[in-house]
Amino acid sequence: MFLRHIPFLKAVLLHSMTAYGGPQGHLAMMMKTFVQQRKDVTEQELMEYNAFCQLLPGASSSQTLTLIGYKRGGVVLAILTLLIWITPACLLMGSLSFLLQYFDKSTLQTDIFRYVQPMAVGFLAYGGIKAFKISIRNTATCCIMVVAMLAAYFLKSPWTFPVLIILGGIVSNFSNKRIPDIEDKPRKIQWGNIWLFVLLFILAGFFSELSRTHNWITRRPFNLFENFYRFGSLVFGGGDILIAMMLEQYVFRAKSQFLSAEELLTGAGIMRALPGPTFSISAYVGGMAMRSLGPGYQLLGCFLAPVAIFLPSLLLVLFFFPIWNNLKKYVVIYRALEGINAVVVGIMWAATFILLGAIQINPINVLVILSTLGLLLLSKIPSPVIVLTCVALGWLLH
Numbered sequence: 559m560f561l562r563h564i565p566f567l568k569a570v571l572l573h574s575m576t577a578y579g580g581p582q583g584h585l586a587m588m589m590k591t592f593v594q595q596r597k598d599v600t601e602q603e604l605m606e607y608n609a610f611c612q613l614l615p616g617a618s619s620s621q622t623l624t625l626i627g628y629k630r631g632g633v634v635l636a637i638l639t640l641l642i643w644i645t646p647a648c649l650l651m652g653s654l655s656f657l658l659q660y661f662d663k664s665t666l667q668t669d670i671f672r673y674v675q676p677m678a679v680g681f682l683a684y685g686g687i688k689a690f691k692i693s694i695r696n697t698a699t700c701c702i703m704v705v706a707m708l709a710a711y712f713l714k715s716p717w718t719f720p721v722l723i724i725l726g727g728i729v730s731n732f733s734n735k736r737i738p739d740i741e742d743k744p745r746k747i748q749w750g751n752i753w754l755f756v757l758l759f760i761l762a763g764f765f766s767e768l769s770r771t772h773n774w775i776t777r778r779p780f781n782l783f784e785n786f787y788r789f790g791s792l793v794f795g796g797g798d799i800l801i802a803m804m805l806e807q808y809v810f811r812a813k814s815q816f817l818s819a820e821e822l823l824t825g826a827g828i829m830r831a832l833p834g835p836t837f838s839i840s841a842y843v844g845g846m847a848m849r850s851l852g853p854g855y856q857l858l859g860c861f862l863a864p865v866a867i868f869l870p871s872l873l874l875v876l877f878f879f880p881i882w883n884n885l886k887k888y889v890v891i892y893r894a895l896e897g898i899n900a901v902v903v904g905i906m907w908a909a910t911f912i913l914l915g916a917i918q919i920n921p922i923n924v925l926v927i928l929s930t931l932g933l934l935l936l937s938k939i940p941s942p943v944i945v946l947t948c949v950a951l952g953w954l955l956h
Contacts, residue, residue: 563631567642569596570623574643576945577619577833579678580797582909584619584835586685590934590941592626599626601692609898610882612719612905616790616871617837620644624875633748633876640872644864647834648841652860654828655845656853658821671831672955675913676923677948680930682910687935689906693899698733702726702897706904711911720794722901730897731890745880755791755873762787762866782847782859786840786866791874797836801826804843816847833945840867926951 573591577584585608592598599607604622611621620643627639694700706722766784769777785807793800801822808816825842832838844863848855885891917923926948933939 563635563638566596566598566627566630566635567638570627570639570642571646572942573623574646574834576942578674578945579681579913580836580909581617581619582685582906583678583681583913585622585906586681586688587941588619588623588626589685589688590681595938595940598630601688603629605689605692605899605902606895609723609895609902610879611875612723612902614871614874614878615792615794616874617835617868620835620837620868621871621875624872625879628876628879636876637872640868644835644838644868647829647832647838648860648864650832650834651825651829651838652841652845652857652864654825655842655849655856655860658824658846671949672952673923673926673948674831674945674952675917676926677930677945679910679914679917680927680934681941682906682913683927683931684934686903686906686910689899689903693896693903695896698730699896699900702729702900703904703907706901707908707911708904710905710908714798717794719905722905723898726897726901727891727894728897730895730900731893733893733896745883747880747884748877751873751877755870755877758787758869758873759791778848778851778855779858779862782844783862783866786844786863787870789840790837790867790870797826797829797839800837801839804839808843808847816850817843821846837867838864840864 569591573587577587579586585604589601589604593601593604604626607625608618608622611618611625614621620640623643624636624640628636690703694703706726709722710718762780762784765780766777768774769780774780789800789803793803805819805822809819809822822843825839825846829836829839829842840863841860844859844861845856846859847863848859882891886895914927930944930948933944934941
């Protein structure tokens with residue numbers, strides 16, 4: 559049974575090394591790879607998975623990919639999918655915590671990735687177009703999409719996404735959409751996942767406080783695990799909100815005892831130039847926070863922080879997803895899906911315009927955007943080929 563999933567896991571690995579553009583960009587690439595090319599899930603399933611994950615704290619694109627693995631092969635494949643997805647980016651970011659001292663920080667912003675952001679805009683536009691065709695079917699969903707797009711563009715609160723999704727679900731409940739008469743076997747709820755999540759949350763806090771009050775020599779790993787487990791359990795809004803929380807925890811509150819604001823923001827800038835989950839910056843910050851204790855502890859920090867921050871995402875999504883599936887047989891939830899999916903489309907378009915506003919508008923960047931969009935819509939060229947071509951173009955023209 560494991561052998562038949564190897565092609566899927568290879569696709570996940572390739573996706574992890576070529577997925578740019580943050581959560582919405584990752585969704586657009588998943589649509590190309592796992593829907594259009596591999597057909598692991600349908601377009602409707604992918605949109606539903608992503609909408610559901612927006613309601614949960616943690617790394618939404620990682621949770622969405624985990625659910626694709628869960629649908630294909632259950633819990634074991636879901637865990638393998640998540641591990642393969644996060645490992646390349648975490649290895650790179652963890653290595654950066656060791657190598658940063660050998661670099662001139664002013665030279666880290668290399669031009670080799672100059673066309674990655676325009677390419678990501680093309681991917682986001684592609685995802686927005688495909689999602690629009692799937693989810694926007696009437697005037698009501700079109701209005702929900704526009705309101706969500708404007709709110710996501712102008713409101714930068716971490717609560718914007720979950721609040722918009724809940725409001726979209728409420729508004730679409732005024733429709734008369736009927737549940738199709740399809741027998742769907744109820745999914746078994748894995749109560750162990752939520753109990754483990756709560757137990758780890760309590761134990762992490764207990765040992766962190768105990769090690770601090772008793773001034774243990776080994777207290778910092780306990781503190782680090784508690785910090786990142788708490789981040790993964792509570793953060794909404796993606797990588798930018800996580801960076802703000804880490805600035806507060808490790809720079810301002812610690813008075814630069816662990817790392818400076820410049821070092822954290824340098825890591826954040828490099829993270830945006832690399833493929834994979836934005837939460838991979840945890841490996842860098844974990845290593846930097848432990849570097850004063852020696853290479854062994856620094857390596858432990860690079861490992862401990864990603865484990866702590868992605869573990870809540872895994873436990874929460876595997877616990878709540880069967881509940882979500884069981885609730886869909888009720889008309890309130892079924893009708894809510896129409897509005898929730900419309901909100902996701904609006905958020906994708908907001909992300910497209912935000913990223914477009916962050917890049918320099920010149921003929922080459924416009925050409926990269928339009929070429930990426932055209933290739934995605936009109937050809938069967940795999941996403942990784944497009945990504946590698948844009949990186950190679952940046953290297954040749956730097």
